[in-house]
Amino acid sequence: MTLHLATTDDANALLAEDPLALLVGMLLDQQIPMEKAFTSPAVLAERMGTPRLDARSIADFDPDQFEALFREVPALHRFPAAMAKRVQELGRALVEQYDGDTATIWTTATSGDELVSRIAGLPGFGQQKARIFTALLGKQFDVQPAGWREAAGPYGEAGSHRSVADVVDAGSLMKVRTFKKEQKAAKSKSPS
Template sequence: MLRELHLTGNPAADKLLNDDPFALLTGMLLDQQYPMEHAFSGPQKIADRMDGFDLHKIAATDLDTFVELCVTPPAIHRYGGSMARRVHALAQHIIDNYGGETAGIWTSGRPKPDGLEVLKRLKALPGFGEQKAKIFLALLGKQRGVEPKGWREAAGAYGDRGARRSIADVTDAESLLEVRSFKKAAKAAAKAG
C-alpha cells in the first residue's frame, strides 16, 4: 500500500520524499543523532540550494563544493560536513551499482530480490548499517508499497504491525510523538541495564 509520507511537517520536503526515492534514502542516511523530521528535511535543503534534487548532479558536484553547500546555515545536519560526504558517496554508489536508479535497490535482478536481498543491498550502501537498513526496509514496506517476499522478517521488530519504534511508523504528528516516546524509553532502559 502506497501511503503519502508525512515525515517532516514541511509540505515541500514531504512532497520531495514522496516523489524521489533518492531523497527518501538520503533522509534515512541523515537520520542519526539528529531529530527525525530535520533529517528527512535535509534533501529539501539540498534541493533549494542546487536548483532541484538530482543524484547525478550531486555526484557530479565537486566534493568540497557540495560540502560547503551542505554546511551553509541552516546545515543539512548537526554534522553537516561528514553527512555531506556520505550523501555524495551515496549518490555515486547508486550511479555505479544501480545505473542511477535508486529503486533498483529493491527492484533490480531476476528473480526479483526478496526481503533478505534488499536488506543486504541496503546494508552495502555508504552510511547504512544493520539497524538503518532494517528501518528503511520497514519504511518501504509499511509506507511505500515495496513489499518483497519476507520483508517483515528481514526488517525484524521494525517490520512489526502496529509498532511505534522508528521513522517507518511515523504517519502524522501523533505517531511522531509515540515514536519519540518509544525511543526515549528504549534509551533509558539501555542506560539502566
C-alpha cells in the same frame, strides 16, 4: 500518498516522489531530529537549484562546494562535513551499482533479505538502518517483496511504533519518540 516525515508539505511531497530524497533523508537520520533529517533533502535540492535530487549530479559535484551547501545556514545536519561526504559517497555508489536509479534497489529485490542486504551495502547504512528503511518502504510505500517483515525484524511488526517507518501523523510520531526514550533509558540503566 501523504507522508509526515519532514517539517514542510513540499519536503514531504519530495520524499513521496523522489526515491533518492527518501534514501538521503534516511541516511541523514542520525544525531538530529527525524523531521530535520527528512526535510534536508528538499533543502539540498533547492540549494543545488533542482526540483529533485540526482545521484550523478551529487556524485560529480565539487566536494568543497557540496560541503558548503551542507554548511549553509541553516546547516543540513549537525555534522555537515561528514554528512556531505557520506551523501556524495552514496551518490557514487548509486551510479556505480544501480546506474543512478535509486528505486532499482527495491523494485528489483526479490526478497526482503535481498532488500535489506542491498540497503546495508550502501555507504552510511548498516543492518539496523537497512531494516528500518525496509520497514518504511513496506509500510508506507507498499514495497513488499517476499519476507520483507521478517527481514525488517521488529521494525516490520505492524503497529510497533519503533521507528520512522511507523510515523504517519503527529500521534504516531509521539509514540515513536516515547519508545525511543524508553529504549535509551533502559540502555543507560543496564550494566556495561
